[in-house]
Amino acid sequence: MLELKTTLPSLIRPYSEADIGKTVKHPSYRADLRKFSEKEYNKFVTLNTVRDWSQISWKDVGRPYEVKSYAKDRTDWEEKHKMEMDPHTSWTFFNKAFHEWFMKDVPEETDTAKKEFINSLRTFNTGEVKQALGSIVQLQLWNYVHRIQDGVWDPRGKRALFEGLDVQKPRILFLGAAEGYEAMQLGAMYPGAEIVMVDYDEYCRTNRFPDFPEHYPFLGENPSTGQHKVFYKNDFQIEYIVDDIRNLDFGREFDIVLSVGLLEHFPDEYKHEVADWHRRFLKKGGYAVMTTPRKQIRSKIYYRIMADVMNHTYRELMTVKQMGLYMYESGFDILKHGYIKVHNGLVCRPR
Structure with a gap:
């Protein structure tokens, strides 16, 4: 397995048939050209x-499990408007939030989040410490699910x-x-x-x-x-x-x-x-x-x-x-x- 830590070359098509069988971690996703045999199928x-x-x-x-822990953006919107968020607005909020994570340079943002956490410890501000630690946890989880396991695109x-x-x-x-x-x-x-x-x-x-x-x-x-x-x-x-x-x-x-x-x-x-x-x-x-x-x-x-x-x-x-x-x-x-x-x-x- 290879890990790409620098930016991509300007070449738009960096992979060819010669690369089939390889997997590469990019800053925001994993490229996976690995095949699998019938034995490995399961x-x-x-x-x-x-x-x-x-x-x-x-x-x-x-019955299915209903996810009830809503995003703060949604709960804030509903409190402001005194009504349940309509489906179109909720999808707009979701798509923007999710897309921002797809675009992240995960290693770079993880380093930044760790520095912010260390700085928050110096302030003795509980709210800042909790927020900074939460960012690290989210980044580590996204890194594992999307870049390491490739569980989103799979x-x-x-x-x-x-x-x-x-x-x-x-x-x-x-x-x-x-x-x-x-x-x-x-x-x-x-x-x-x-x-x-x-x-x-x-x-x-x-x-x-x-x-x-x-x-x-x-x-x-x-x-x-x-x-x-x-x-x-x-x-x-x-x-x-x-x-x-x-x-x-x-x-x-x-x-x-x-x-x-x-x-x-x-x-x-x-x-x-x-x-x-x-x-x-x-x-x-x-x-x-x-x-x-x-x-x-x-x-x-x-x-x-x-x-x-x-x-x-x-x-x-x-x-x-x-x-x-x-x-x-x-x-x-x-x-x-x-x-x-x-x-x-x-x-x-x-x-």
Whole structure:
């Protein structure tokens, strides 16, 4: 494993096929071009633990865990306006907060935070000490989850979940696209894809997607040789739409409808509507591909420590069985299901 401590060279495409098999830590993320053998597969994804979804009930699987520790920005806003924060505002707050963390030079900011903590000790001001220590804890946790474990993007785990789809040059619709990572990973795995990204927060189109690093490498397939190939953001055909999903006028024209971290933001009375968003745009035989954050102790701790970054919206943590049961009851057959480092994943198709 290599660690890059200096800034990138001006070269926009710093990796080539000669670098396949390598992983490099950059100041704000990890690049991972490592493959995995069939023997190593279960290191990255645990698949298909349910044989018959018709035999699963809510009594068996329990209910999702609702995250209730909201960000201070949200609670301050609600106190000021004397009302519950509306969904559009909460997503705007979340996207800006989350994006700021994606852009951080983590080693540099960690050094700064440690210096600020030492300075706060000299003031004997309890509030300053607590704030400075909290910044260090958040940075160390983000560094571990995103740069060391690569748990947010998780390219090897996502590739394991996404592989095996019977598509060629697919049309891909990404609902709630944010920076668009997973659609680009699918585009690398299924070359020639036409990608449509949709998010109803303008900030995602103007900041999160444009700021996604052009030098980030995606490991995909070369259809002319059958070998692996390195792709970059600018290799993909992408249209980015800012709109409410309910306003989209597409027909059943997509081979893949994708969402990442969407279903868990809606209480039960709206989950059938979220499922229908995936159904209404799919061609016959198309795939709905979805992930949600896993219900596990580490995730609960993460969302508590990172509350000011993550928790502006309604959010649940689910098991893969809970996630799959929502979709099965909404009229989907679960073709493939499993969990990776911090996410559940489904590949399903309308019945």
